Amino acid sequence: MNRSDREITPDGSTKSVSITQQVYEALRDKILIGQMEPGARLKVESLKSMLDSGASPIREALSLLTSDQLVERLDQRGFRVAEVSGAQFDEILRLRCALEEMALRESIARADNAWEDRLVLAHHRMVRTPRENTSAFEEQHKSFHQELISACNSPILVKFCDQLYDLNIRYRFLAGKTKSYPSRDVSKEHADILAAAVDRDADAATEALLTHYRKTGQFLADQFEDHGIAPA
Amino acid sequence: MNRSDREITPDGSTKSVSITQQVYEALRDKILIGQMEPGARLKVESLKSMLDSGASPIREALSLLTSDQLVERLDQRGFRVAEVSGAQFDEILRLRCALEEMALRESIARADNAWEDRLVLAHHRMVRTPRENTSAFEEQHKSFHQELISACNSPILVKFCDQLYDLNIRYRFLAGKTKSYPSRDVSKEHADILAAAVDRDADAATEALLTHYRKTGQFLADQFEDHGIAPA
DNA sequence: AATTTTAAAAATATCGACAAATATAAGTTT
DNA sequence: AAACTTATATTTGTCGATATTTTTAAAATT
Structure with a gap:
């Protein structure tokens, strides 16, 4: 992913969308449809290659997903997909x-x-x-x-x-x-x-x-x- | 702030707390008590010197505060303190x-x-x-x-x-x-x-x-x- | 054999530097 | 003078490298 990726808005114009946003949506979709299983560790290194971006957007996206309760954060021990019950x-x-x-x-x-x-x-x-x-x-x-x-x-x-x-x-x-x-x-x-x-x-x-x-x-x-x- | 800052847990032991967490709490408090006014821009550069940390923890903390609805994010135009009404x-x-x-x-x-x-x-x-x-x-x-x-x-x-x-x-x-x-x-x-x-x-x-x-x-x-x- | 200690490996969290985008200011044209 | 260009300055968003911490494995001790 690179920041020149653009998104078409309803009125036909284009505006750039931050990689953070793209990573956030991609990751959220994968979690929602179960492609990333509950409890699975979310290693930044793996996600970097999987989503082709740097560490910063990934961490920001994971932070957002934490607030959505789709990802759990263990201080100093990384992120993982939230459990289900x-x-x-x-x-x-x-x-x-x-x-x-x-x-x-x-x-x-x-x-x-x-x-x-x-x-x-x-x-x-x-x-x-x-x-x-x-x-x-x-x-x-x-x-x-x-x-x-x-x-x-x-x-x-x-x-x-x-x-x-x-x-x-x-x-x-x-x-x-x-x-x-x-x-x-x-x-x-x-x-x-x-x-x-x-x-x-x-x-x-x-x-x-x-x-x-x-x-x-x-x-x-x-x-x-x-x-x-x-x-x- | 540096990561060697430690926090005393109820049982007397100490555990390191990530800078992100410290920045998040510091920033949240400042917003809650009105020290940072509604609508004020939150420039990463300024916050870096104010809180003595790098850009990454600041951005992560701001992402978290966005989900809390205490901070608003304008894609490609940074963060600002959420408005009140x-x-x-x-x-x-x-x-x-x-x-x-x-x-x-x-x-x-x-x-x-x-x-x-x-x-x-x-x-x-x-x-x-x-x-x-x-x-x-x-x-x-x-x-x-x-x-x-x-x-x-x-x-x-x-x-x-x-x-x-x-x-x-x-x-x-x-x-x-x-x-x-x-x-x-x-x-x-x-x-x-x-x-x-x-x-x-x-x-x-x-x-x-x-x-x-x-x-x-x-x-x-x-x-x-x-x-x-x-x-x- | 179980526990503790030590050492190596892996992964996280953070920093500093840079590229892309936006905002600001100055100059130019209508 | 208002509106558009152009150039400059900020600021954001991103990357790659590095320091800390945690995890894993091996060695030493009880």
Whole structure:
């Protein structure tokens, strides 16, 4: 990587992106999709060659990931990929339900047409992205959930939800690429959330959202037993 | 600073603490107490001489503070102290009330004697520390509030509360060193919280805690007008 | 044989120097 | 005089080298 790498912004212009940023995103993705296993040591030397950069950007990126709770730091003894546990999975699920309920209710209370438009658009983009294209679908799926709470007028809360979303993703990948959700229509769950939100029906939207999370949670927890993660 | 600086651990042994860690804490304190003003640029060169260290630990510490939302990063244009606003102050207050209520109720539900002991001890240490000794009192005050929620069995939630606590501290210092809280007995508020918690009375404890936060919030918001922070 | 000591190897944390980018100031044109 | 260029000065972001610390392995001691 070198700093002349450029990124295309939505308005067509280009701006340089720091290597730190690139390393941060690359590393985060690898951890989220499970390419770097929980507990694995993150040696700066290895990462240097793997990501083709110097030590400084790597250390900075690792510092950021530490705050995201995706990496653990042992003072004077380096970094390692954060561990996972059934207990943490439960905690994440519980917290997400609590925080997203707050955020969603507030978002609906402050809803305007611009928000409704963004939401419909995000949903449509998710629907038209084939599930097989995992990374593209994940991106759209995340956007949809972000838009839902985007009108809550509470940036810190949004940040917390975002962090929990990422922490949760790891467990989805850890559960393994299962063919499809049996006896479950995820698309309908999303459509229900959207419909209730557009209706400004806070109770129904919250109900639909939390059901969506809890169903996914239950499904994943069942998978974990086959993947060495003990239930809480 | 040099890496031979050592820190005495509770058990009497010493262990070396990385410069990054020292820089992180020094910088965080300076930001929290308002010694580095909101919006001020954080030039690595200046910080190098101020803190007597190299650029790497400074950058790493700044990266960590970015995640704490105490520092803002502008890609390719360095770091600066995060801005403050009446709106953010309100957001922090609202979020603290919501999250700490969750955490406190769960903590009380899971309470055991060890927790009760830690809590009584933390309260006593706070009481015996003179308010004039600001930094020592702040430390004990923070410990007391941490112990309150320490039994909630939700490390991520605790971390969020901790972050919000620090964000809030800044506003306390920004409001200025006011002689004393008029018509308010803060010590009694703390005692009430402690008593309700020891009684395992979740409703009373929550009530006392949130009242404590809201009274402080109202008091601070009144001060802000004299310090250039517009109400939300 | 288990523990402690010593020595070598590996890895982390840090520094100082440099290249790339941004901000500032001076000069030029409209 | 305002707006655009150009040149200069800062400052950021990055790299490669080095000093410290931790880990591993071997040797010595109990």
